[in-house]
Structure formats: structure tokens, C-alpha cells
Amino acid sequence: MPTTHDTAARGGGPVTLYMLHALGSSAAEFQRLRELLEGRVDVRGIDLPGFGSAAADPDATLDETVDRVVQALAGHRGGRWLLGGHSMGGKIAALVASRVLRGDAPLSGLAGVVLMAPSPPRPEPMDEERRDLMLSWVADGAISERDAETFIDQNTAEPLDPGAHSLALADLRRTSPTAWRAWLETGSRIDASAEVGTLDLPALVLAGTDDADLGAASQPGLLASVYPRARYVALDDTGHMIPLERASEAAAAIAAFVDDEVLVGPDVPDEWARLIAGDRVDAQVRGILNRRAVPDDRGYAPRVLDVTQLTLLREIADVVVPQVGAAIDLAARVDAQLARGEGDGWRPADLPPDPEAYRAGLDTLASAWPADPAARAEALRAAIEGRADATGPLDPPRLTAWLEDARNDLVRQWLAHPASMARVGYDGFATGGSPVRGFVEVRLGRREDWEPAGVGGTVEAEEAA
Amino acid sequence: MNLGGMRTYGTDGVVDVVVVGTGAGGAPLTAALAGRGLSVVALEAGRDFALDDLTPDETEAVEINWMSERLSGGDDPTAFGPNNSGRGVGGSTLHWGAFTPRPDRRDLRLRTETGEGRDWPVDPDELLSYVERVEGDIGVSGPTPYPWDPHRAYAYPPAARNAPADLVAKGCDALGIRYADAPAAVLTRARLQQHRGERSACVNCGACHQGCRVDAKATTANTYLPAAVAAGAEIRTEAMVHGIERDARGQVSAVVYRQGRVDVRQRTRALVLAAGGVETPRLLLHTGIANDNGQVGRNFLAHGATQVWGRFDEPVRGHRGYPSSLITEDMMRPADADFAGGYLVQSLGVMPLTFATTLVRGGGLWGAELMQRLDQARFMAGIGINAECLPSDDNRLVLADETDEHGIPRARVTFTAGENEKAIDRHATSFMLRVLQAAGARETMVLARTAHTIGTARMSADPADGVVDPDGRSHEIPNLWVCDNSVFPSAIAANPALTIMALSLRTADRMLAAA
Numbered sequence: 002m003p004t005t006h007d008t009a010a011r012g013g014g015p016v017t018l019y020m021l022h023a024l025g026s027s028a029a030e031f032q033r034l035r036e037l038l039e040g041r042v043d044v045r046g047i048d049l050p051g052f053g054s055a056a057a058d059p060d061a062t063l064d065e066t067v068d069r070v071v072q073a074l075a076g077h078r079g080g081r082w083l084l085g086g087h088s089m090g091g092k093i094a095a096l097v098a099s100r101v102l103r104g105d106a107p108l109s110g111l112a113g114v115v116l117m118a119p120s121p122p123r124p125e126p127m128d129e130e131r132r133d134l135m136l137s138w139v140a141d142g143a144i145s146e147r148d149a150e151t152f153i154d155q156n157t158a159e160p161l162d163p164g165a166h167s168l169a170l171a172d173l174r175r176t177s178p179t180a181w182r183a184w185l186e187t188g189s190r191i192d193a194s195a196e197v198g199t200l201d202l203p204a205l206v207l208a209g210t211d212d213a214d215l216g217a218a219s220q221p222g223l224l225a226s227v228y229p230r231a232r233y234v235a236l237d238d239t240g241h242m243i244p245l246e247r248a249s250e251a252a253a254a255i256a257a258f259v260d261d262e263v264l265v266g267p268d269v270p271d272e273w274a275r276l277i278a279g280d281r282v283d284a285q286v287r288g289i290l291n292r293r294a295v296p297d298d299r300g301y302a303p304r305v306l307d308v309t310q311l312t313l314l315r316e317i318a319d320v321v322v323p324q325v326g327a328a329i330d331l332a333a334r335v336d337a338q339l340a341r342g343e344g345d346g347w348r349p350a351d352l353p354p355d356p357e358a359y360r361a362g363l364d365t366l367a368s369a370w371p372a373d374p375a376a377r378a379e380a381l382r383a384a385i386e387g388r389a390d391a392t393g394p395l396d397p398p399r400l401t402a403w404l405e406d407a408r409n410d411l412v413r414q415w416l417a418h419p420a421s422m423a424r425v426g427y428d429g430f431a432t433g434g435s436p437v438r439g440f441v442e443v444r445l446g447r448r449e450d451w452e453p454a455g456v457g458g459t460v461e462a463e464e465a466a
Numbered sequence: 467m468n469l470g471g472m473r474t475y476g477t478d479g480v481v482d483v484v485v486v487g488t489g490a491g492g493a494p495l496t497a498a499l500a501g502r503g504l505s506v507v508a509l510e511a512g513r514d515f516a517l518d519d520l521t522p523d524e525t526e527a528v529e530i531n532w533m534s535e536r537l538s539g540g541d542d543p544t545a546f547g548p549n550n551s552g553r554g555v556g557g558s559t560l561h562w563g564a565f566t567p568r569p570d571r572r573d574l575r576l577r578t579e580t581g582e583g584r585d586w587p588v589d590p591d592e593l594l595s596y597v598e599r600v601e602g603d604i605g606v607s608g609p610t611p612y613p614w615d616p617h618r619a620y621a622y623p624p625a626a627r628n629a630p631a632d633l634v635a636k637g638c639d640a641l642g643i644r645y646a647d648a649p650a651a652v653l654t655r656a657r658l659q660q661h662r663g664e665r666s667a668c669v670n671c672g673a674c675h676q677g678c679r680v681d682a683k684a685t686t687a688n689t690y691l692p693a694a695v696a697a698g699a700e701i702r703t704e705a706m707v708h709g710i711e712r713d714a715r716g717q718v719s720a721v722v723y724r725q726g727r728v729d730v731r732q733r734t735r736a737l738v739l740a741a742g743g744v745e746t747p748r749l750l751l752h753t754g755i756a757n758d759n760g761q762v763g764r765n766f767l768a769h770g771a772t773q774v775w776g777r778f779d780e781p782v783r784g785h786r787g788y789p790s791s792l793i794t795e796d797m798m799r800p801a802d803a804d805f806a807g808g809y810l811v812q813s814l815g816v817m818p819l820t821f822a823t824t825l826v827r828g829g830g831l832w833g834a835e836l837m838q839r840l841d842q843a844r845f846m847a848g849i850g851i852n853a854e855c856l857p858s859d860d861n862r863l864v865l866a867d868e869t870d871e872h873g874i875p876r877a878r879v880t881f882t883a884g885e886n887e888k889a890i891d892r893h894a895t896s897f898m899l900r901v902l903q904a905a906g907a908r909e910t911m912v913l914a915r916t917a918h919t920i921g922t923a924r925m926s927a928d929p930a931d932g933v934v935d936p937d938g939r940s941h942e943i944p945n946l947w948v949c950d951n952s953v954f955p956s957a958i959a960a961n962p963a964l965t966i967m968a969l970s971l972r973t974a975d976r977m978l979a980a981a
Contacts, residue, residue, distance in 0.1 A: 289523050321832045345823075346531060346547020350539030350866075350878050378833060385832070409826045412836060416822050417525050426844040427818045429785040432522055432671035437680050439669030443628040443787035446780035457781035457844060 016259055017043045017082040018115060019074060021090030023242070024184050025144070025152065025173045027053025030087065030244045033165075037252035042083075042259055047073050049093070051180020053172060061180035063188040067096045071106045075278070079271050081112040081294075083263060087244055088215065089184055091119020092193065095227065099197045102295075104288025109277040109419075112296055113203035113263045114228070115255055117243040118215040121223040122197040125189040126214040136185055139178035149173035156241040158211035165245040197227060202295045203262035204228035207251055209239030216241075230298055232258060265296035267327045267420035272453045276431050277419060281451060283433030290419045290430065297330035304340035305356045310363040311336060313370060314407075320377050321408050322415045329421075334414040335359075335407075345409070349402040358395075362403035365393030426456040467555060467662075467687045469514055473698045477732050481505040483977070484721050484734040486707050486749070489557015490966040491950030492740030493686030493694065494600065498974035500697035507732060508694070509705040509723055511745075512554035515687070520677035524548075524819040527676035530560040534870050536744060540861065541882040544768045544916045545827065548675070548820070551744065551919065555703060556687030558742065559963060561675050564651040564683045565790050566606050566964045567810055568597050568615070570798055573854065573958035582806035582886060583856045584955040587927045587936035588972075596968035604684035604967070605657050605665070608649030614795040622654045625668055628787030630847035633778065634813035635792055637849075637905030648793040648812060651684035651964070661692035670787040672815060690967075705730070706872050710737065710753040717945045718755075724872055736945040736977065740970070743767075743919035743952040744863065748877045750923065750933075751865050756940045761933045763863040763922050767957040768881055770853030770891050771917035773814060773824065774898035775846045776907025782847045784815030790850075791815075797851075797897060798959060805889035807854030810959050811898070814848030828913035839911070847905075849898045852917070853890045855957035858882075863922050881916070918962055923952035937976035938969065949973040 018038075020031045028046025035044035049066050050058035060069065070093060074084075084101075086094030098114055100106040138148040149170050153161065161169060206224060208217040215223075217235035224231055234254045236247050243251055269277070276282065277290050303311040314332035322331060339356050352358045369391035371380050383389040385404050387397040395403060415421050422430065431451070432439045442449045448458040475481050482504040485492045492508055500506045512530075521527055532551035538544055552558030571590040576583040586593075601621070608620035624647030627635070631647075638645040652668045659665050665681040665688060674683055681688050691701065702725070709722030711731070720733040739746045747763045750756055790812040798808035816824075818840075825831045825839055860882060865875035883891070895912055902910050926932025929941040934953050940946040949970050951962045958965065 283521065285518075285521050285526075286523055289521070289526055321836070323834060323837060344533065344535060344547075345545070346528070346533045346549075346551060347536045347538050347545055349543060350537040350880070354535070354868075381832070385830075405827060408832050408836075409823055412822045412826055412832075412840075413525070413819050416819050416840065417523075422818065425818060425840050426781070426783065427785060429672055429817065430522055432669070432673065433679075436666075437669055437671065439671030440786040441670070443626055443670055445629040445632055445778070445782060448781070448783070456783065458783070 015041055015043050016080060016112070016263060017045060017077065018255065019082060019084050020044060020046045021049060021070060021086040021093050022046060022052065023088035023090055025052070025176045025181065026087070026169065027172045029053060029168055029172060033248040034244055034252055037248055038255060041256055049090070051177035051183070053175070056175045056177050059179060061177065061183045063093070063096070063191055066093055067100070070097050071100065071108065074108050077108070077110070081110045081263070081268060083113045083115055084111060085115035085117070086119055087117040088241065089120050089188070091116045092122060092125070095122050095197045095200065096193055098200050098202070102200060102202070102288060102292050104284040104286065104291060107278050107280070109274045109287065109291050109294070110269065111202070111291060113205070114200065115205045115258070117207045117251065118209060118212055118241050119206065119224070120189060120215065122193040122227055123223070124192050126219070127189060132185055136182060139181050142178060144173050144176060144181070146170065146174065153242070157246055158209060158238045158240040159246070161242070161245055169242065169245060194227070199226065200228055201230060203258070204231040205254060205258040206231050206233045207236060207243055207254060208233070209236050209241060209243060209246070211239055212241045232262070262299065263296055265299060265327065266329050267418070269294055269419045270423050272455070273419060273423040276428065276453060279431070280434050281431040281438060286430050286433060293417055294419050297333055301330065301333040303333070303336045306336050306359060306363065310360060313363050313367055316370070316377060317366070317381065317407065318411050320381050321411050324415070329415060329418050331411045331414045335410045338410065338414070348406065351399055352402055355406070358403050358406065361394035362400060362407065365391050365395040365400055368392045423453070423455070428452055428456055467514060467691055469695065469701060472695050472700055474700050475505055475507055477730055480733040480735060481507050482734070483736045483738060484509060484732055485738045485740055486721070487557055487740035487742065487745070487950065488555050488691060488701060489552060489559055489686055489740065489742065489950070490963045491742065491970050492557070492738065493690035494967050494970035495738060495740065495949055495974040496699050497690040497694035497697060498971055499977065500694050500699035502978055506694070506699040508699060508701045509707055509721070510555050510701060510703050511706045512704065514555040514703050515560065515677070517679050517681060520679050522671065522673035522676050524676060524817050530554050530677050535876060537866050537876055537878040539878065540880040542916060544879065544881050546744070546919070550917055551742070555691065555701060556685040559685040560677050560687065562963050563674055563790060563961070565812060565961045566601070566649045566651050567793065567795070567960045569593065569958050569960045569965045572799065573807060573956070573960070576807055576956055580806035586955050587925055593965070593968055593972065596971045597964060599971060600964060600967040604651050604689045605653050605659070606649055606651050607654045609647045612649070613644050613646050620649060624648065625650050625652055625654055625788035625791050626670060627791045628784060628815050629782040630784045630815045631792035631813040633782070633847040633905040634849050634901060637901035638794060640904035641900060643794055643796050643901070645792055645794040648791050650788060652788055653682045659688060659692070661696040662688050668788060672785045672787055672789060672817065674789060675817065675820070707749060708752065708872055708874050710749070710755050712755070716943060718943060736947065738947045738949050740950045742950050743922050744877050744879065746948060746950055746952045747863050747922040748865065748874070752874050756933060756942045756946055758942055759930055761924070761931070764859060765857035765921040765924055766861045766863050766879055766881055767855045767857060767920035767954065768916035769855055769918045769957055770809065770883070770887055770894070771850060771915045772891055772895055773828070773848050773850040773913045773915065774895065774902055775848045775911045775913065776902035776905065777842055777845050777909050778847060778907060779845070781844050783844050784847055785817055787815060789815040797894065800893065803893065805886045805893065806856065807886070807890070808959055809851040809853035809890055809894050811849060811851055814850045816848060818843065824913045824915060828915045829911060847902070849901055851894045851898070852959055852961055853887070853894060854959050855920070856884060856886050857921060857924070857956055858884050918951065920951045920954045920957050920962060923948045924955045925953040926955065937980070938973040939976070939980070947973060947977060
């Protein structure tokens with residue numbers, strides 16, 4: 002598979018993808034995906050309460066299931082990770098992801114979601130006769146082999162290969178009737194759209210063209226307000242059981258998605274990710290940092306600037322805030338900031354309001370901006386010092402004044418990213434919890450034992466030992 | 467703060483006093499007047515914050531700052547927003563640094579002493595007695611005895627010295643400069659605050675400017691405002707005043723404010739403007755009131771607040787602890803001064819984005835040098851000043867053509883440092899460089915900045931020469947009072963909030979005496 006990404010620039014091991022399975026299935030449905038992506042993406046399925054190895058677990062309501070997944074993910078060690086879900090698992094994944102982005106879960110590092118024929122946060126569209134039929138299968142206990150065969154037949158476009166078929170059959174037969182009912186009667190009907198809200202992160206949505214209500218044709222309508230960055234992939238001749246029906250195609254789509262949209266921007270070092278996830282950080286702050294660490298959208302469509310202006314601002318950002326390795330798209334973040342109307346409470350008296358100043362400043366600087374990257378620092382220096390040979394809406398003093406604002410916005414966007422905080426050794430965000438904990442050790446050359454070693458200084462107890 | 471169960475007043479009736487602003491200028495007076503049985507309504511442009519709403523994240527913490535744009539001009543344009551402007555129940559005391567040196571008597575008599583600047587038409591002893599009352603009301607920590615005022619006592623032991631403080635102390639020791647733990651309105655022991663409950667001791671999180679989450683830092687929202695509400699005052703939030711109505715005699719009869727999309731009129735017998743050095747004159751200019759002599763907006767003052775940063779061998783990590791935990795007042799009247807007045811010196815810790823902004827705006831940095839300094843930031847300790855600023859007719863606030871989200875013209879402030887300010891800055895820069903070098907700094911960096919919004923509605927004995935009289939009452943409208951940093955005739959070197967609160971209590975007494 003082609004990759005345009007400089008994988009050497011990122012740290013840590015491969016990205017981990019945690020997958021939540023469908024109704025009546027288990028983590029085993031992702032086994033082939035795991036084998037196909039080995040070395041590129043570490044796929045790990047999680048058995049949900051009432052299914053697979055957790056079939057005896059009685060806590061199968063939607064809320065309890067979300068809690069279990071959060072607990073399982075709290076064991077994550079190392080690197081950025083993705084959360085995925087197939088069908089029912091998709092709704093649970095959305096609920097977990099929303100907790101992570103709000104900071105309400107003790108987790109950090111979520112970089113995207115992978116969904117397969119997902120059940121949406123809103124009530125799942127489901128034919129009521131079909132719901133009743135499926136409920137009838139567990140009226141007298143576990144699902145029979147005959148009913149399980151019916152289920153598989155209804156949910157596949159073509160017959161599964163024997164290995165996949167026997168796996169699906171076994172998972173259906175060991176499914177807890179309680180969990181089966183909990184989803185069909187309640188979980189699938191709960192409207193979680195307000196709780197989930199909008200999840201503004203990389204999202205891959207795979208769906209079959211031969212699936213019914215959760216098929217390729219329906220998904221954009223079901224998810225548009227949830228995943229504004231969703232990339233939809235339609236799988237031909239595919240029903241609802243995507244990981245078993247189309248493991249190879251799914252693996253290829255996931256690999257491309259990870260390269261294009263997930264391995265973007267700097268990694269937050271593991272020690273810092275654990276600090277952010279930990280109980281020294283307030284939920285509000287954790288949410289702020291988790292949202293900032295979400296990979297930038299390579300296809301970001303500017304809202305205040307035009308594409309030409311955004312490109313120039315990116316080139317200016319490269320000079321003002323040179324980043325080594327995987328970079329944050331500071332220019333896009335500044336554009337989004339301008340679109341939200343966020344400034345710093347003042348501006349130079351001779352400049353127009355920020356959005357207009359940016360457009361005018363960029364249009365002016367464009368006239369004196371060299372194509373050669375090596376010449377850009379000197380061009381910027383000339384503009385900052387008021388001696389640029391630039392023509393446009395801003396005269397030299399105004400261009401200088403605007404560039405001061407722009408430089409400030411760019412560096413603040415850089416420093417607000419948790420990877421940057423880690424780089425400069427700032428851990429003051431971890432002064433929260435209940436009760437609020439600040440610093441006990443504030444002296445020169447010292448740090449506390451909870452602080453990442455990279456911040457520098459020694460821990461007093463270590464020194465004494 | 468908890469506004470539930472608060473007494474409320476109907477907008478159909480007439481209240482005794484409307485106060486615009488709930489910060490250092492408005493809150494003490496609101497509490498004092500309500501405590502004497504007056505019906506008082508305080509109007510606050512911002513919202514009410516619970517402790518849990520506050521965040522140490524610098525980007526998000528601006529919700530406690532006044533972020534609606536001001537236009538800043540002149541040769542030395544001053545930064546607003548998080549640098550000095552608050553919004554919310556508590557005003558600028560939500561984000562203030564709580565650094566509480568007392569005003570120096572000599573600064574209040576600068577004209578008499580030097581022939582420059584202005585004398586305050588206020589008895590220094592009287593003002594200082596109010597200062598002591600404020601310290602008792604809000605809880606101030608500091609060293610006892612205080613080296614420059616041996617009779618002074620603080621109720622709580624000083625905040626812990628952080629690494630920048632230790633380094634500045636080392637430099638001062640080497641140079642024979644006196645220093646002390648800084649007075650700060652930050653509790654170092656828990657305190658039962660009447661009408662508020664228990665306020666915790668400081669946990670050294672370093673996020674004073676983002677809003678204290680443990681109530682250790684005094685704000686008006688955890689001191690005077692709960693007292694005011696307990697005494698029957700009403701606080702109306704997200705209420706932006708844009709109109710002042712007058713009766714046939716020219717007296718203020720009502721204010722008009724916008725709450726949501728609704729304009730509300732509140733009739734009142736007296737009006738106190740306590741919206742700060744920008745919003746108070748902006749409202750007066752917008753309504754065209756109390757400005758027959760053309761003095762509103764004149765003599766804008768900003769403290770010189772230049773910083774010097776030194777790079778040390780060991781990690782300093784100055785985001786830990788109370789940021790300015792060391793002070794020296796030795797430069798209030800240096801022997802070799804070629805200027806009038808003086809400056810206070812403090813050690814500096816800083817949060818990272820604030821430092822980055824100072825590097826960009828004050829140091830002019832970008833590119834590899836900017837990134838290098840950010841990487842070195844954890845090894846840097848700072849020292850900074852708060853310097854006298856003399857009034858100048860060239861420095862003023864006017865209304866811009868552009869309007870804000872409420873349709874009110876934006877403030878346009880022009881500030882250019884004069885010869886005296888430049889002379890102080892040269893002296894201070896040289897002094898601070900010597901201190902950090904003596905402390906062992908490998909290299910140093912000078913970053914220019916200014917702080918605080920002062921002047922624009924100054925107090926004067928001569929009605930032609932200011933906006934309010936020595937009591938704080940308008941020279942032109944008898945039932946209009948101004949009570950915030952806009953009435954300062956000169957900047958004085960002390961950080962303003964403590965003095966503003968003292969003036970607020972004093973103004974309340976003058977209003978009661980005049981009634």
C-alpha cells in the first residue's frame with residue numbers, strides 16, 4: 002500500500018486499534034483483521050459483557066458496557082490509538098469516544114475511529130418484525146443453531162467461508178440471552194445523540210452495499226452530524242458482517258486511513274499521555290488536551306482564509322515556528338480560531354479586525370514571498386522589520402504589526418498542543434483532581450515523583466536513597 | 467459564587483445605588499453600602515463562575531478575561547485581554563496576580579516631592595487605614611516584620627518561595643539589596659471567610675492568573691460580594707450597561723443595560739461606575755455624560771512592567787508555586803535615579819503561553835531563536851518591575867468608529883512612554899540584569915511590556931482638571947460616582963488592586979456621609 006507519510010518521524014510502536022464487536026459476536030470476529038494488519042496496526046478486540054469470553058458477565062446495559070470498555074482501555078500502554086466498532090459496537094465506540102474527548106474517561110491518545118456498519122448514536126433504524134423475530138430466538142434460552150444460521154444468512158451477501166462461518170455460529174450460540182435482549186429492547190433504542198454530540202476526529206466508516214438499514218447508502222445520513230470528518234467506504238457485494246465477509250478490503254482501507262489521517266502530527270510521549278489520563282488532571286483539562294491532540298485534518302477547508310492564503314500562512318508558520326518531524330497544522334488551527342472569533346482581547350489600532358487583517362496581511366506578503374523555501378526566512382525578516390518590497394492592502398508598518406499578531410497566534414497554537422507541552426517540560430496542567438493538588442516541591446533543580454522525568458531535576462527521596 | 471436566594475429588586479422601583487462592575491472597585495463599596503441598609507444593585511457584564519468552571523489551561527482560561535477587542539495605539543501600545551482585563555462576577559480579581567504591596571506614601575505626594583506627576587488629593591494616612599481594613603477583609607499573606615515598613619504585620623505567613631524567588635534572593639544577597647517574601651492576597655492557611663465558608667490554603671499550582679480553583683486567592687467573589695449579597699445587595703450578571711438616563715436637573719435617574727437581547731432600565735438614586743480604566747471612560751464617552759470639561763479618557767496610565775529572564779544551569783520550572791513570591795522595594799527611590807518616582811521589583815514565574823507571547827511581543831522573537839527559548843524556558847527565572855507612570859495628555863482613550871457586539875463604540879487607547887518612563891525602564895533593566903547575573907544566569911534576555919489600565923477619569927481638587935472630586939464624585943453630576951483605577955491621578959508603583967479596594971471602601975463612606 003502506498004504511503005505518503007514519513008513514518009520515521011513518529012515515535013512509539015504501531016497504532017493500536019481497539020475493536021468492539023457486533024451483537025451476537027465477539028472479539029474473535031476481528032482475528033483475521035488482526036493478522037492482516039500485523040506490523041502496521043495492532044488490532045485488539047474487546048469482548049463486551051454478555052458476549053464471547055464475557056458471556057457470563059451480567060452487566061450488559063449500554064451504560065455498563067461503556068464503563069467496561071473504558072476500564073479495558075485504561076490498560077492501554079503506549080502510543081496513539083483508535084477505537085472501532087462493528088454494528089452495535091459502533092454505538093458503544095461513539096459513547097466511549099465522546100467521553101474521551103470530553104475528558105470524562107481516564108484516557109488519552111485517541112486519534113480516530115474505525116466503524117463497520119455502525120449502529121448510530123440515535124435509535125437504530127430496525128424493522129420491528131425483525132426485532133421481534135430476533136427476540137423470539139432467546140425466549141427459551143440460548144440461540145439455537147437453526148436461528149443462528151438464519152441470522153448469519155440474513156446478514157451476509159454471500160456465504161461465509163467455513164472458518165468464519167463456524168466462528169460466527171459459535172459466538173451466536175454462546176451469546177447471553179440477557180445481553181441479546183438488552184441490546185434489542187433497550188440499547189439499540191436509546192437516543193445517545195445528545196450525549197455523543199459531534200466527534201471531530203478522523204473517522205473511517207465501512208459499510209456494505211447489500212446491508213439493509215446500516216448499509217453503505219444509509220450511513221452518511223445517519224452519521225453526518227456525528228462525524229464531520231468521516232471517510233465513507235462502500236464495500237460491494239457485502240452484507241452486515243464486514244470483518245468476516247471482507248477482512249482484506251477492510252484491512253486495506255484501515256491501513257490507508259491510518260497513513261493518511263491518523264499518523265498526522267506529533268505523538269504525545271507515553272509518560273505524558275499517562276499523566277493526562279491520570280487523576281491529577283481535571284476532566285475539563287483532559288478533554289481540552291485530548292481534543293487538541295486529535296490529528297489535524299489534511300483536507301482542512303479554511304473558513305476565514307481562502308486556500309491560497311492558507312497555503313501562505315502554512316509557509317509562514319514553517320518559518321515562525323519550525324517543527325521537526327511530524328508537524329501540527331498551525332495555520333489551519335489559526336484559521337479555525339479566527340472562524341470562532343477568538344482573539345486576544347485587543348489589536349493594534351491601525352489594523353482591521355483579525356479576519357480581515359489576516360487576509361490583508363497575507364495578500365500583501367504574497368507579493369514579496371519567495372517560492373524558494375530557503376529564501377523565506379529572509380523575506381519574513383524584511384517584512385517584520387518594515388523593509389519588505391511588498392505591495393497590497395497593508396503598508397509596511399501595518400504589515401509589521403499584523404505579523405506580530407500572527408507570530409503570536411501561531412506559537413500559541415503550537416504550545417497549546419500537549420506534545421509541545423511535553424517538549425518544553427510544562428506539566429502545570431496536572432494540578433487538579435479532587436481535592437486539587439498543586440506542587441509540593443517548587444525549588445530549583447527538584448521535581449516530584451509524579452512528574453515525568455524529562456522535565457528535569459531530581460526527586461528528593463531518590464537523592465536521599 | 468452562589469447567587470441563589472439573593473434578594474432581588476424590581477426594575478419598576480427606584481434603588482438607592484446601582485454599581486456598574488463587581489471587581490476591586492465595585493465590590494467593597496457594594497458590600498459597605500448594602501451593609502448600611504441601602505438598596506444596591508450591582509451590574510456585571512460577565513457571568514458568574516463556580517470554582518469548578520476555572521481551568522489552568524491558558525487558552526481556555528480567557529473566559530474570565532475581557533476579550534471583546536480594544537484598539538491599542540501609540541509608540542508603546544499596551545496589551546489588554548488576559549494581560550489586565552477581567553470579566554465575570556469578581557471582575558479583574560478573578561485573574562489578578564494577588565500581589566499586594568501597599569501604596570507608598572511618597573508616590574501619593576510625587577508632585578510635592580519632585581515637581582513631576584500629580585499629588586493624590588487624598589490623605590495618605592487615611593488611604594492606608596483603608597488598605598489595612600482591606601487586608602483584614604480579604605486575607606493577605608506576607609512577612610512580618612516587613613523590611614520597608616517595620617510596623618506592618620500580615621495575618622498569614624508568606625507563600626512558599628519558588629525557584630525564581632530563590633534565585634532573585636541569591637542575586638540580591640550578592641548585591642546587598644534587601645528583599646522579602648512578597649505580600650500576596652493568597653492564603654497560606656485555611657480561613658473561614660464570613661458569608662463564603664472555608665477558603666483553602668494555597669496549593670502552589672501556579673495558575674493564579676487563570677483563576678484560583680481552591681479559593682486561596684482572594685477575589686471579590688469570595689470576599690466582598692458574598693458579604694454584599696448577605697447584606698441584601700443584588701448582583702445581576704451578563705448585564706452590559708450602555709445607557710445612562712438623567713432627569714430634568716441633570717442628575718442620573720436610571721441606567722439601561724442589555725441582558726441577553728433585552729434592554730432593561732433600572733431607576734436609581736445614585737450611580738457608581740466601577741468598570742475599570744477602559745470600560746468606565748468608554749461608557750461615559752458613549753453616553754456623553756460628565757464630560758463637559760473634556761477630561762474623560764485623558765491621562766491613560768500603564769505601569770512599566772519590563773521583565774528580564776535569565777537562563778540557569780538547573781531546571782527552574784517557574785510555573786510552580788506562587789509566581790511572584792519575592793519582592794524588593796529598594797528601588798522605590800534609588801539613590802542614583804534620574805527620574806521621578808520609582809519601581810517595585812518582583813521575582814517571576816510564568817505559565818508557558820504567557821511567556822511565549824512575551825517572547826514574541828516583547829522580545830520580537832520568531833523562528834529558530836523562538837523555539838530555542840521555548841525549549842530553554844524551564845531553565846529560566848524572571849525578574850520584573852511595576853514602575854511609576856506619569857500622566858500625559860497625549861496618552862488617552864477615545865471612542866473608535868467601530869462598534870462592539872453590543873453596538874457600543876470600541877475603546878481606542880493611545881500610549882507612548884514618556885522620558886520619565888524611559889529613564890525608569892533603563893534603570894530597572896540595568897538593575898534586573900545585575901541581579902540575575904549575580905544569581906548565576908548564563909545569559910539574559912530583556913522583554914518589554916506594560917501592565918494595568920489606569921487613569922482616564924482622574925480625581926482632582928480642581929473641577930477643570932479631572933472627572934471626579936477627591937471623594938470620587940463627578941465634578942458635574944452630584945449623584946454620579948466613579949470608583950476604580952480610572953480615578954488614579956498617577957499610576958503609583960504599587961500594583962493597583964489593593965489601592966482600588968481601599969478607595970472603594972473610602973468612596974462608600976463618602977457616599978454615606980453625603981447622603
